[in-house]
Amino acid sequence: MNHRMVCGLLALAALVLAGCGREPAPSPDAALVRVAGAVVRPADGVVVDVYRQGADLRGPPYTQLGPLGADAGFSMELPPGRYVLVARGRASGERTGPVRDGDLKTDPVPITVEAGKPLDLRLLAYVKRGNAKQPLGADVGWTTAIRGRVLDVEGRPVEGVRVHVYDHIQMSERPKYVSAKTGPDGRYEVQLPEGGTYYLCARDQYGGPPRVGELYGRYDQGTVDPSGVIVGDGQALEGVEITVHKVW
Amino acid sequence: MSRSWVVGVLLAGLAACGVPRTATVPELVGRLEAGDAAAAAELVARMGRGAPRSERSRAYVALLAVPDGIEQAVRNACRSPDPVLREHALALAANRRWAWAAGEATVALGDPEFPRRYVGAWALGELGAAGAADALLDALESGGETAREAARALVKLGPAAVPRVLERLPTLGDDARGYAVRVLGDTGAPSAVPALLAALENPATRADAAWALGRCGDRAAGPALVRLLGDPDRNVRMQAVRALGLLETAVAEQSLDRLRRQDPERAVREWAARSLAILRGTPQTYPDDRGVPVLPDALYR
Numbered sequence: 001m002n003h004r005m006v007c008g009l010l011a012l013a014a015l016v017l018a019g020c021g022r023e024p025a026p027s028p029d030a031a032l033v034r035v036a037g038a039v040v041r042p043a044d045g046v047v048v049d050v051y052r053q054g055a056d057l058r059g060p061p062y063t064q065l066g067p068l069g070a071d072a073g074f075s076m077e078l079p080p081g082r083y084v085l086v087a088r089g090r091a092s093g094e095r096t097g098p099v100r101d102g103d104l105k106t107d108p109v110p111i112t113v114e115a116g117k118p119l120d121l122r123l124l125a126y127v128k129r130g131n132a133k134q135p136l137g138a139d140v141g142w143t144t145a146i147r148g149r150v151l152d153v154e155g156r157p158v159e160g161v162r163v164h165v166y167d168h169i170q171m172s173e174r175p176k177y178v179s180a181k182t183g184p185d186g187r188y189e190v191q192l193p194e195g196g197t198y199y200l201c202a203r204d205q206y207g208g209p210p211r212v213g214e215l216y217g218r219y220d221q222g223t224v225d226p227s228g229v230i231v232g233d234g235q236a237l238e239g240v241e242i243t244v245h246k247v248w
Numbered sequence: 249m250s251r252s253w254v255v256g257v258l259l260a261g262l263a264a265c266g267v268p269r270t271a272t273v274p275e276l277v278g279r280l281e282a283g284d285a286a287a288a289a290e291l292v293a294r295m296g297r298g299a300p301r302s303e304r305s306r307a308y309v310a311l312l313a314v315p316d317g318i319e320q321a322v323r324n325a326c327r328s329p330d331p332v333l334r335e336h337a338l339a340l341a342a343n344r345r346w347a348w349a350a351g352e353a354t355v356a357l358g359d360p361e362f363p364r365r366y367v368g369a370w371a372l373g374e375l376g377a378a379g380a381a382d383a384l385l386d387a388l389e390s391g392g393e394t395a396r397e398a399a400r401a402l403v404k405l406g407p408a409a410v411p412r413v414l415e416r417l418p419t420l421g422d423d424a425r426g427y428a429v430r431v432l433g434d435t436g437a438p439s440a441v442p443a444l445l446a447a448l449e450n451p452a453t454r455a456d457a458a459w460a461l462g463r464c465g466d467r468a469a470g471p472a473l474v475r476l477l478g479d480p481d482r483n484v485r486m487q488a489v490r491a492l493g494l495l496e497t498a499v500a501e502q503s504l505d506r507l508r509r510q511d512p513e514r515a516v517r518e519w520a521a522r523s524l525a526i527l528r529g530t531p532q533t534y535p536d537d538r539g540v541p542v543l544p545d546a547l548y549r
Contacts, residue, residue, distance in 0.1 A: 153393045154331075154363045168545045195537065197515050212312070213305030222399025222427055224434045230482075230515045233537045243393045246305070248339035248370065 044070045046089035046104060046125065053082035057108060059174040060207040064095065078113045085109045087123045096206040103128050144192040146231055148240035150182050150202045150217070157186025158244055161215055162206065165190050166199045169225055171218075178206070195233035199226045202242040210247045217244030273306045280317055292321040295340075296333030308336050312343055319346060326352040335364040342371035350377040357383055357398075365390065366397040373401025381405060381412040388424035399427040403434040410437045417443055422452040429453050433460025441466045448472055455483045462491025470497035477503045482513040489516060493523025501527050508534050518544045 047066035051057055062083070065074045089104035090097065099105045104125045111119060146165070150158045161182050164175035179188040182202075192198070200219040203210060210216040219242050220226045231237040271279070271287075273294060279287035291314075293299075294307035311318055323346075325337035338356055341349035349371060357368030357380075369387055372380040380401075387398035402409045410432065417428050429447050432440040433456070441464050447457035458476055461469040473495070476488035489507055492500040501524070508520035514537055521534035522544045533541035 153366050155392070195514065197518065212309055220396070221430060222396040222403075223430050224403060228515070230513075232514075243396075245366065245393070246308075246335075246339075248343060248367075248374075 044068055044072060045093070046072065046087050047095050048074050048085055048087045048123070050076070050078070051084045051086070053084055053110065055084070056174070057084065057086060060096075064207075067095065080113050080115050082110065082112050085111060085121070085123065087125050089125065094205070096208075099128050101128060142191040142193050143234045143236070144195050144231060145189055145236040146192065146198065146200070146229060146240050147187070147189045147236060147238050148242065149186040150188060150242050150244055151186055153243060153245050157184065158182060158202075158215065159184050159186065161202045161204045161244060163188045163190055163200055163202045163242065164206075165192070166201075167196065169199055169228070171199050171201065171226060192231065195231050195235060197228040197230050200229055200240065200242060201226070202244050204244075212247050214247045215244045216247050217242050273303070273310050276307075277310050277314060280314055283317075285317065288318045288321040292318060292325050292337065293333065295325070295336035296328070296330045298330075304332070304336060308340060311340055319344075322346075323348060323352070326356070331362060331364045334362065335367045338367045338371050342374045345375070350375050350380060353377070354380055354383050357387055357394075366393040369394060369397035369401045373397070373404035376405060378405055378408040381409040382416075384409075385412065385416045385420070385424075385428070388427045389421055391423060395424065395427055399431050402428075402431045406435060407437055410435055410439060414440060414443050417447075422450075425450075425453050426456050429456040429460050433463040436463050436465065438464060438466060440464060441469060445469060445472055448476070451481075454479070455481065455487045458484060458491050459487040462487075462494035465495065467495050467497045470495055470499045474500050474503055477507060482516055485511065486513070486516045486519050489520045489523050493519070493526045496526055498527065508532060 045067045047064055048068070049057075049061035050063045050065070052062050055062065063076065063078075065076055068074055085106075086108050087104070087106040088099050090099060091103055092100075105128050106123045106125045109121070109123060111121065113119065146163075148163075150161050150163065152158050159182055163179040163182075164171075165177040165179075167176045176198075177190050177192060179190045182188050188202075202215075202217050204215040205211065218226050219229060219240065229237065229240055271290065273291065276287045276291040276294070280291060291307055291311060295304045295311070299307070311322070322337050322340055322344075325333050326341060328334045328337065334356065338349070338353055341352060353368040353371035353375070354377075355368075356362055357365050357372065359365065359368075362368075365387070369384060372384060384398040384402050384405075388395050390398070402413065413428050413431055413435075417425060420428055425447070429444065432444060441461065444457045444461050444464065447453040447460075450457075454476070458473055461473060470492065473488045473492050476484050477500075479485050479488070485507065489500075489504055492504060504520045504524045504527070508517055508524055511517045511520065514534075517534040521532040525532040525544075531543055533543055536542045
């Protein structure tokens, strides 16, 4: 086949293909049909928090799946019972902590797991809009408080950590009260419903034991047990400083 | 057009323009594992002040896991003028249990120019460096996080450190002595009881010594602790009632019951109720600030 003949065949094929791909011209009299749909962005990077029914959805979950891959699929095995699932995708990449303006989240999805009945779930996430925050306790008029600063080992204020407050010395399970994140001045305030003896730590993550690389510090005097902070009813205790350093 | 393709084109463009691209931590690990010795120094340097905090953590975690080829670079970093790099390198050396780590940690702990000396104490505690007890006792005088971490390290050394702590105790300043007394309490060494009874006489260490006597478990300390129940300092009374519960000594029952009902400080009443519950074997209430009987948290669960 000579060169000129090949060029001719290619041109003919191009004309045929162009003709096949052309849309038929719409008739002005034809009835219009509404076509609707949704564009779904795969929720990669999202985590799915699984809570037992009745648990505080702001606290550590029973288990956590993810971050999910590009197909946003997940799979787990749970003992029979009632659970609540919440998927959360934080722009910060953190697996825990508050969901902020622009982050992805689902509404809580209650499920009942029964023996021998597998479930296939579809979780619909949406983008959170608005990020109004109110200090914990402010809305109920708590006047007892602990205030202070979170510092690094060189005595400089640390931004972006929360103070976790426990009412038992083991400081296990979830904290009873949590401050807002510290600002550039490292200051925090935790409002409390009543006076008592409290145990404090500061960390930049939430949930589970402190992990390597996390900022963590406990209020203590070098002892195995933490030191209690005693605050009276209605008292605002000032100057409780906590030093954090990286978990090695 | 896929995202990776776009990134590839951009990187190629940058390379073509002569703009150097910083290798990622996984890339450096890959080069290191392929035998590129220069990657070790680069990866270690990534833990320093020049890198963002998240990058430092990534490099640190990676260096915890790489098999070998980094030891000399880390050792060099243990003397770095960059305190952040030095801090990371010392922690890494301690976690990797390298033989020289205790020596570098001791140097760091004693270096007044190093603002993160605490990590030297932490490393010595992790390594269980019994020979470092004196360096750690010296560090108790520093105050702040260095003293706190030195106290924790001494507790980790355990009974091996107790003779040196007892020997140095009288020569330490008040704050450092408080730390040392608490170390003795956390160690729970019976040999510390005479020194702790003596520490009850010093107002600066009285509360800590009361608490520590409870941890040591010698009931012979009971009468001395009962005498503290009338102390004007609420912290002294609180630590004394706490200790008497741990000692489970019946000599304190009446006094504990009185404090449980009548002490002006809620925290003292609460601890008295806890200790009394141990003695009596049944839960004990105490009056809260409104006079309502409440149970303390089950602390010893």
